[in-house]
Amino acid sequence: MKPSLETLRSALLASLFFGIFIFIWYALTVPRSGDRAIFELSEEEVAQLDELGMAMEDRLYYLESGLDFEQLWQLAEMQFTREEIEMAGGIEAFGFQRQENGEAEVRSHFPTPGQVFSVGWEMIRDPFYDNGPNDKGIGLQLAYSLRRVALGFGLAVLVAIPLGFIMGMSRLFSEALMPFVQILKPISPLAWMPLALYTIKDAEQSSIFVIFICSVWPLLINTMFGVATVRKDWLAIGRTLELGRFQMAGQIILPAAAPTVFTGMKISIGISWLVIVAAEMLIGGTGMGYFVWNEWNGLNIDSMIVAIFVIGVVGYVLDWIIGFGQKAVRYVD
């Protein structure tokens, strides 16, 4: 393994881009003397506001306007929407004044790179702690998501590859089943969620089902295509060698179609990882999607950013793992 000049140069350029990105981020978020500090809410306070049904965006808006929890609570109790308050002439019309928060931690509205890195470091240093339903380590949340994806995707592989084989080998089957595939494929996997929850009555299994249903189509179509387009010559070789049905499938069709099947797997695992985050925001409880949503509810923007970054890295790793398999079955014709 010798890193070529090309690799070195692209790595250098990538570092440069990253540096520029961090610099711009820092420049935009670094606290300035004129910046107003905002109050932070404790978990208890968040829960109280939740009870009164105050929207997250509104809380953030009022906090940034310089209100403290006491005033937020009063506002929430009035049960006015932000629009109604604005129409009445803003918070000043209700007699609220910006508080000088000497004791509150001074911070910018959006975390600086440094804050995100230190929070990220804390999160990664202790990824598996478990302090009840709303406070779990990021590693634990990641494990929940990965488990759901593994089960849903694995199930899809078990169903789609044999079915794709049959559809690829038999015109009758492919023509009979294609209309169903065509109609089911464009349905957003999340559209199945309520129906799954209603029928399965279990959030965990429903999310696995949603992953299954979103990863099954690319796998099915790619397997079918790969099997159907095996070169006629290779099949002719198999026939002249009097191979049996299973030998033909295992020794010729499978290796010939394998790269296409793996392409389907790559697409499927990518979609699964996109969908699981959204699904977990819907069902709640555990997982990366829930984690991001929960941090938003607590206005922990820094750990939210860390979580988003982790989602990206894990998605890349999943793709890389499938790529490993893809490399193993690849052939040059």
Next chain:
Amino acid sequence: MKTDKFVLVENLSKCFPQPKKQELVVFDKVSFGIQKGEFICCIGHSGCGKSTIMNVLAGLEKPTSGAAILDGREIAGPGLEKAVVFQNHSLLPWKTVLKNVMFAVGARHPDWSRGQIREHSQKYLDLVGLAHASDQKPHQLSGGMKQRVGIARAFALESPLLLMDEPFGALDALTRGTIQEELLKIWGQTKQTVFMITHDVDEAILLSDRIFLMTNGPRARVAEAVEVSIPRPRKRAEIVHHPDYYTIRNHLVDFLVSRSKELSGSRAGEVTGEDLPSDTPVFPPNVDPVKLARKVS
């Protein structure tokens, strides 16, 4: 039915239905016989159905009517008794050269041990001069080497009938010459019956005992069977000095250039199943070649 012929083709026709048109008769009532151990080359223009005839012999295609008989039994499907060298080598690209040959040998001899299979396969790779390339994948080889692997694979099957569809068509002239001589050497040892399709007149003269000439399609047929009287073993450089060489060559070229067209579609000079040109034309030198290749009717 005659049984002294190893391969017997009787009134073979192949039609392809065409939408909104009369069906296309590629070849019509083709008949010929091949003796055991004979090397036959089949020459004709593109579209005369040579490849289809070979595919019927291989059992990969079914004729519309007529029959192809191998060793007294009708050819019903592909099988190990008919080894095929395909036009584009058709190696399995995910297997190494040796594994490609072993795969075929293993299918032929399911009772053999892996060591036996390997040894047998290696022997045939040696014969085509590719012992050093055993562990390479097909894409790492040149076109000529790939084709040689395809030939090694077919020969390693040691099938009684060997079918080749323009095996050297894609090769440059130099490589082709070398492989042709290798082919002759191996064939000299195995004495298989060979049916080979080619476009190349010199190749046909070098290799064959008899050359089947096909008229142009549609409704193509085998018009003549020219016997190559040049004694074996033949060398590429030497046969051109044989007195018969240019007589035969001119005859073949004349057929391809003009007569294949004239004869196309006409049923005159038809070769029938009863009197097949296997016991036909000994090629006497220094005679007008057109009259030589006997037309049987």
